[in-house]
Amino acid sequence: MIVIITLAILALCLIGLLHFYWALGGKFAAVQAIPTKNGEPLINPGKIATVIVGLVLIGFAFVAYILYFYDLSSSPYREYCITSGWILSGIFTLRGIGEFNTVGLFKKIKSSEFAYYDTRFYTPFALSMGVIFALLAYRAT
Numbered sequence: 001m002i003v004i005i006t007l008a009i010l011a012l013c014l015i016g017l018l019h020f021y022w023a024l025g026g027k028f029a030a031v032q033a034i035p036t037k038n039g040e041p042l043i044n045p046g047k048i049a050t051v052i053v054g055l056v057l058i059g060f061a062f063v064a065y066i067l068y069f070y071d072l073s074s075s076p077y078r079e080y081c082i083t084s085g086w087i088l089s090g091i092f093t094l095r096g097i098g099e100f101n102t103v104g105l106f107k108k109i110k111s112s113e114f115a116y117y118d119t120r121f122y123t124p125f126a127l128s129m130g131v132i133f134a135l136l137a138y139r140a141t
Contacts, residue, residue: 001135005068008132011125012061019054023047032117035102037109042102060088067136078140085137093130096123 022030035042045053063084072078098104102114104123109115 002068004132005064005136008129009061009064012057012064012129016054016057016061019050019057023050023054032113035109035114035118036112037102039112063088064133064136067133067140072140082137082140085133085140089130089133089137091130092126092133096127096130098123 018029021028022033034045063081066072066081067085072081075081096104098107100106100108102109103118104126107115107118110119
C-alpha cells in the first residue's frame with residue numbers, strides 16, 4: 001500500500017507542477033489537456049486559474065500524505081482529515097464519471113485529441129484516485 005500511496009502523492013504533485021509550468025507559458029502537453037469541440041477549445045483557463053489548480057492538486061497530495069503517514073488517532077483535526085479524504089474521493093470519482101459530454105467515462109465527444117488522452121489516462125487516473133482516497137479515508141476511521 002505504501003508504494004501505491006507514494007506514487008499517488010508523487011503523481012498529484014507532478015501534475016500540480018505541470019500546471020505551474022503551463023501558467024508560466026509552457027506548451028508541453030497543453031493541447032492534450034484542454035477539451036475541444038470541432039477543433040476549438042471549450043475552456044480557456046488563465047494563468048491565475050491554472051496556478052490555483054496546481055496548488056489545489058498539491059493540496060490533495062498533502063491530504064493523502066496526512067491520511068496515510070500521520071497518526072490521526074489523537075489529532076484534533078482527525079474528523080476534518082477523514083472528511084476531506086471522502087470529499088476528494090467523491091471529486092475524483094465524479095471527474096472519472098464525467099459530465100456526459102466532453103470528459104469522463106460517458107463522454108459523447110470521442111474524436112478529439114483530448115478525448116483520446118481522457119479515455120486512456122485522465123479518466124482511469126481520476127477513478128483510481130477516487131478509490132485511493134476512499135481507502136485512505138476508510139483506513140483513517
